[in-house]
Amino acid sequence: MSSMKQALNDGRFVCVLEVVPQQSPSRLAALEHIVQRGHLAGWPLLPAFADRVGLHSDLSPLEGAGALGYPASSLLHFSGKDRSRADLLLQMNVMKAHGLEQLLMLSGDRLPGHHPGQAPVRYLESVPALQIAREHCPDWLLGAALNPFKYREEEGGAQYLKAQKKLLAGADFLTLQLGFDAAKHIEAQTWMRAQSRVKPMLACVMELTDKRAAVLQGVPGIVITESMRALLEREQQVSKAYASARSLERLALQIVGLQLMGYAGVHVSGLHTLDELLSLEQAITEQRDSTSSMTDWLDRWQASWQMPGAPQVGFAPQIDAWEMGQSNVTATRRERLRYTLLSKVHGQFFSRTGWLSQAFGWSVTRPIWKTGAAANALHTVERAIKRPLVGCDTCGTCRLQDTLYICPETCPKGLANGPCGGTRLNRCEFGDRECVHSVKYRVAKSAHQLPVLAQTLIPAIEADNRHRSSWPAWFEPQKSTPGQAKALD
Template sequence: MSKLKQALNEGRFVYVLEVVPQQSPSRLAALEKIVQRGHLAGWPLLPAFADRVGLHSDLSPLEGAGALADPASSLLHFSGKDRERADLLFQIESMKARGLEQLLLLSGDRLPGHHPDQAPVHYLESVPALQIAREHCPDWLLGAALNPFKYREEEGGAQYLKAQKKLLAGADFFTLQLGFDAAKHIEAQTWMRAQERMKPMLACVMNLTDKRAAVLQAVPGIVITESMRELLGREQQVSLAYASARSLERLALQIVGLQLMGYAGAHVSGVHTLDELLSLEQAITEQQDNSITSLTDWVERWHASWRMPGAPQVCFAPETGAWEMGQSDVTATRRERLRYTLLSTVHGQLFSRTGWLSRAFGWSVTRPIWKVGVAANALHAVERTVKRPLVGCDTCGRCRLQDTLYVCPETCPKGLANGPCGGTRLNRCEFSDRECVHSVKYRIAKSANQLPVLAQTLIPCIEAGSRHRSSWPEWFEPEDSTPGC
């Protein structure tokens, strides 16, 4: 049994060190020293290798783990951006060959250089990736991501609904996005405790300096407010040593707080050397010696650690009056409701497979003539011509509109069907040129009393060979040979 799986099973707090596997012998040598130590403040320590977050020249997670003397304890990431089922299966088989059996499955952030007006970049999103991995590795430890740092009902509600899908798809644990809003950490734990079967959760944290905050402000899904930046800048104006000590103190305090909240561990980034690890261990010990006996006491100290004479009060939310779980006041617009009613009515008439009109349409599009050659291309062109102006269809070959409240997943720049990525900000897409389609879908589902669909319907991935053909014949004659996702 892997070190992480054993710790989670035993309910032991665990320290996961995130590593961007770079082609740097000195960085890898420093990492080996940390891994050999094996613990932090009495907690088990293990490395996690990030996937596709840095330069193209970076090592893969497999290569990063392979550089260690004992790679088996490593948690590998798999990012689905610009990948298909075959890429995941290849990584699974490579991991099996090396005795690795714990995997964190992510949809992934925006592919560098990709713009929405360019050719689509297809993502193997986390929900079907979890299903694929669980099917091939029933005993592996599989993780998924959750971003609770959302401040509009649509994006926050959609995050938790998709997380329910990830549980159904086989996730054993969650890792939260990097964040500093304690109220949202507590919110996520409240959500998990309400689930039928609770799963352990880790939370990403970092030693936040002014320099790092400036970089993170541009990272989708991470919330760094201007008041946070101002305080970090003022600390740096006192001295670099003062700012460094304060940042380390907050990191240690946050880790202690996560344990009090009930988190299974901390997923820490930005620690690169054994000396940095030992400094963090000392800071954690000092915080533990401060007799923090309750979460209420900890929250007071956390907010106090973000105060400085003359500096404005730090706010962790991007705006005042932000959404909190349990609040429910949004509804679909009149146009969104009418559109849903129209499309669902048309779908019921033509694609129910029961009424006379649907049976007649199904008979006509399943004739052998439409299956190959010029006729198949013509049918594809007809479907695209009809559906693209209505829903933005890109003829994926397996229409999922019924399961997405008639909001086409192909209008998401990442092609995500099961729910949003973590990169939205106040309902805006990571690409910034549109509202997130999953926020629209949430409003429609809420107004149509269809929210359970967004939590329970696991939508398969689109196979590479299925795209750019008509979906109508398969709808009426499902292909049993099509692999499930």
């Protein structure tokens, strides 16, 4: 059994140290000292190797772990951006050869140079990646991400619905996005405790300095408000030492609070040396010894974000922010009409039961359409019909019925099972559109189909299956698999 799995099974609070593998001898030497120590404030300390978050010259998670001799406690990340099933299986096979059995699945943020409207970049999203990994290594410890720091009903609700899919797909634990809003940390715990099978959750934390806050404001999915920035700047104006002490105090206090909330551990970023680790350990010990209850902790947390004469700090980007339990959005008249029309078309042509559907199915499954010019012609016809209606890119396995007739190909990442964590107030991470999964949430809510967004696991589309008609396969049930999405609508 892996060390992290053992700790989680035993109910021991665990600290995961996130490392961005770099070709830096000094950074590697410092990391070796931390890994050899193996604990933080009495808690197990495990290295986690990030994937595709830094410069192109950074090492892969496997190379990062290899530089330290493949410690068995390592948690490797797998980012699905511009990746396929084969990439995941290759990493898993190498991990298996070195005795590594812990993997965190992430869809990944925007790939550098990826611009909508140009050549599409497709992502192996976390839900099918979890299914693939669970099938090949049923005993491994598998994790996925959750971003509860959402302040509109559509994006927040869609995040939790997709998280349910991740649990169904085989996630043993969830790791939260980096965030500082204690109300959202509590909200996520409330959600998890309401699930039929409660899984442990970790929360990402970082010592937040003024300099880091300036960078993080541009990172998709991370919320740093202007009032937070103002306080950090004010602290910096007092002195660098004062600002540093305050940010270290907040990090330690946040870790203590997360344990009180019921989190199974923390995922610590931005810690690079043993001296930094020891300073954090001392601060944690002081906060832990002086914090008596959750009520006491909340008072301390608020006080740590205050200075005499400074404006009150808010952690939400807007005053009218959504909270779990609020339900006031609905699909627009146009969105409802579009869903109704497309569902009726699907019922007529793709139900496989009516005479029109059976006739259409018979016609598109003739051998003539399987190869050559005829197959290309059928593909062209399907694309010509569906692209103006839904933005279809003829992925070869149409999933529209399971996505409420919102084509996954209109998501810049091609995500079918739900949103990534990079949205902000319903806006796509790419900034040029509303997130299609927010639209899908409104439609599903209005059509009483929200369970579909939580329970239907949509498989990944293999590259070799793309750019061909989905119609013949739809009418050949023997090729379908349980849970596979449906075809054209």
